[in-house]
Amino acid sequence: MTKNGAKVHYFSWIRERVGMGEETVNLPDSVETVSQMLQWMQGRNDQFAAALEFPDIIRVALDQQHVEHDQRLDSPREIALFPPMTGG
Amino acid sequence: MTKNGAKVHYFSWIRERVGMGEETVNLPDSVETVSQMLQWMQGRNDQFAAALEFPDIIRVALDQQHVEHDQRLDSPREIALFPPMTGG
Amino acid sequence: MIAPKVIVQSDDFDQSAETRKLTRGRTDIGAVATFTGLCRSEDHSLTALELEHYPGMAEAEIERSASEACQRWPIDGMTVIHRYGVIRPGEQIVLVIATSRHRDAAFDGARYVMDFLKTNAPFWKKEHRADGTPGDWVDAKESDEAAKKRWD
Amino acid sequence: MIAPKVIVQSDDFDQSAETRKLTRGRTDIGAVATFTGLCRSEDHSLTALELEHYPGMAEAEIERSASEACQRWPIDGMTVIHRYGVIRPGEQIVLVIATSRHRDAAFDGARYVMDFLKTNAPFWKKEHRADGTPGDWVDAKESDEAAKKRWD
Numbered sequence: 001m002t003k004n005g006a007k008v009h010y011f012s013w014i015r016e017r018v019g020m021g022e023e024t025v026n027l028p029d030s031v032e033t034v035s036q037m038l039q040w041m042q043g044r045n046d047q048f049a050a051a052l053e054f055p056d057i058i059r060v061a062l063d064q065q066h067v068e069h070d071q072r073l074d075s076p077r078e079i080a081l082f083p084p085m086t087g088g
Numbered sequence: 089m090t091k092n093g094a095k096v097h098y099f100s101w102i103r104e105r106v107g108m109g110e111e112t113v114n115l116p117d118s119v120e121t122v123s124q125m126l127q128w129m130q131g132r133n134d135q136f137a138a139a140l141e142f143p144d145i146i147r148v149a150l151d152q153q154h155v156e157h158d159q160r161l162d163s164p165r166e167i168a169l170f171p172p173m174t175g176g
Numbered sequence: 177m178i179a180p181k182v183i184v185q186s187d188d189f190d191q192s193a194e195t196r197k198l199t200r201g202r203t204d205i206g207a208v209a210t211f212t213g214l215c216r217s218e219d220h221s222l223t224a225l226e227l228e229h230y231p232g233m234a235e236a237e238i239e240r241s242a243s244e245a246c247q248r249w250p251i252d253g254m255t256v257i258h259r260y261g262v263i264r265p266g267e268q269i270v271l272v273i274a275t276s277r278h279r280d281a282a283f284d285g286a287r288y289v290m291d292f293l294k295t296n297a298p299f300w301k302k303e304h305r306a307d308g309t310p311g312d313w314v315d316a317k318e319s320d321e322a323a324k325k326r327w328d
Numbered sequence: 329m330i331a332p333k334v335i336v337q338s339d340d341f342d343q344s345a346e347t348r349k350l351t352r353g354r355t356d357i358g359a360v361a362t363f364t365g366l367c368r369s370e371d372h373s374l375t376a377l378e379l380e381h382y383p384g385m386a387e388a389e390i391e392r393s394a395s396e397a398c399q400r401w402p403i404d405g406m407t408v409i410h411r412y413g414v415i416r417p418g419e420q421i422v423l424v425i426a427t428s429r430h431r432d433a434a435f436d437g438a439r440y441v442m443d444f445l446k447t448n449a450p451f452w453k454k455e456h457r458a459d460g461t462p463g464d465w466v467d468a469k470e471s472d473e474a475a476k477k478r479w480d
Contacts (some may be wrong), residue, residue: 012228012300013313064233066326080230080298084316087227087234087258087299088213088270088291088431100380100452101465122388152385154448168382168450172468175379175386175410176279176365176422176442192344195364203369203417209438211364211431212347217355254370265355279363280475286361287435323432 006075008050011082014058016052027073028054034060035069037079052081094163099170102146105139115161116144122148123157125167140169147172180254181240184234186261189271198253198275209274209282210291211272214243217265225314227260227269230298235257237328245274249281249286258287258299288327294320331405332394336386341423350405350427351467357404361434363424363442369417371463375456377466382414382450393444397426400440408441410451419445440479446472 009022031037038055041048052058060067062076097110120126126143127168129136141145150164183189191212199205215225238256246254253275265270270293274285295316303311335341337455343364351357367377389409398406413420422445426437447468455463 009230011230011298014304015228060296061230061233061298064230064236066237082230082298083300083313085295085298086301086314086316087229087297088294097382099382099450100454103380147383149382151451152382152388154389168385168452170382171452171465173447173450174453174466174468175381176446176450176474191347192444195343199366199418201418205368206366206368208362208364208366209366210360211435212360212362214351214358214360215355216358216429220355233425266351266353277368279439283363283435283439283442287431290431290435303346 007078009078009080011080013083014051014081018047025079032072033069034062034067034071034073037073038081041081057083060066090121095166097166099168099169099171101171102139106135121157122150122155122159122161125161126169128156128160129169133172145171177243177246177285178251180239180246180251182235182239182242183255183257183261184229184231184238184260185257186259188259189257191268191271191273194255194257194271196275198255202252204277206277206327207279207282208273208275209279209286210274211270212268213270214270215263215265215267215291218303219233220265222265222305222311223306224262224264226262226302226304226311228257228300228302229260233298234260237297238289238315241289241296244292247303247324249285250278251276251285253283254285254289256293258293258297260299262304267328270324284307291320293325295324302313329395329398330403330405332391332398332408334391334394335407335409336381336383336390337409338359340411340420341409341461343423343425344421346407346409347425350407350425354404356429357427358429359431359434360425360428361431361438363422363438364420365422365442367417367419367421369458370455371416374417374463375419375458376414376416377426377427378414378454378456378463379412380452380454381410385450386410386412389449390441393426393448393475396444397437399438401428401437402430403428403433403437405436406437406441406443410449412451414456438448443475443479444474447476455457 061080149168276282301314453466
């Protein structure tokens, strides 16, 4: 149950659509990759379904490091979901 | 006799070797190109011979425009001889 | 290799003061390349951009790009400052300063950091519109993604 | 196309004041790229560089490079200042500022001007040595000639 209790952060329009900036999430054991996590989150409720409608464009960071969608989750303390960045 | 009375400027170590910054020069009619002018100047005295010992590296400007050594002289009001530039 | 100075803050910054900190008392620096990014009004359609960021990761990602630049080129000093919060047209958003003995390293270093910062540092811009309608989040540009590729 | 501002002077210049003149009151500029060239002491072997120039042609050659940059990229403002006379280690020699909507034009414009100015603008540097021996004229660098080629 190492994936339980991860802090998840949402930014930009993902934050607006899911209606919160952060939460603590207990992911089911069946969720083993970033891609599976996004799929599971889409099923949580309508807001998440809308926010993650096009999962390919969602960027994910585990413990503040960018990761690809095929990355294994292992046991991050911090997960972040956000759209492509527009700083600078 | 259009080439007569051109103002010639010398810069950097060419100025130091020829011993002056500028002069008015009457070029003989036989001098038709930049290259011929450099050759003629080399023969003027020992200082010019030393300053223009390696004519290939001498840069020439006619009326404040860079020119190649095969350029015809025509009738410039202003001629400048200087080494490769080191500004910036 | 020098350690770049990276700051993420809501306050404005003073480019000339930051440059002075990198050059004061030194006689080995021949080149200072500086980039400043400013907020545009898009033909007066915007009253501000609101910059959201991911605290911690924003600093870490900028630091990664800046350190990579300092490894790749002989850079003597580097400062990167990125603001967040509400920034009005004409105001400063980001500053990159790179110093070196020679100009190529300074130019390359500053530009490299900007190119990677654009697509890797977790900042997002939301428009505040002059006409009062809800502003959009600024879309990421393909050209920014492509700009990174020139360093491959 | 805008007309670049080109100045050749013995006095020092104020980079931030020059930047302000290009950006003040404007909200269409997103990018300011600045290059400053400083005098180096070469490990304290020099007390100064003395810059000789060809008045008239120096301005004309810088202006040519700057205008070419403004034609080649969408540049909104450009200022180039080059000093002559005795300049001590740590002091400023040259300033190039290019402003644009986007960073690529600003970076490219500033760098282009520096690359062409280095080999085309009639300035020559003579060393003043700390040990009192007669200083040499600085040799032109092959790398500066090569740097121009990247814009072909």
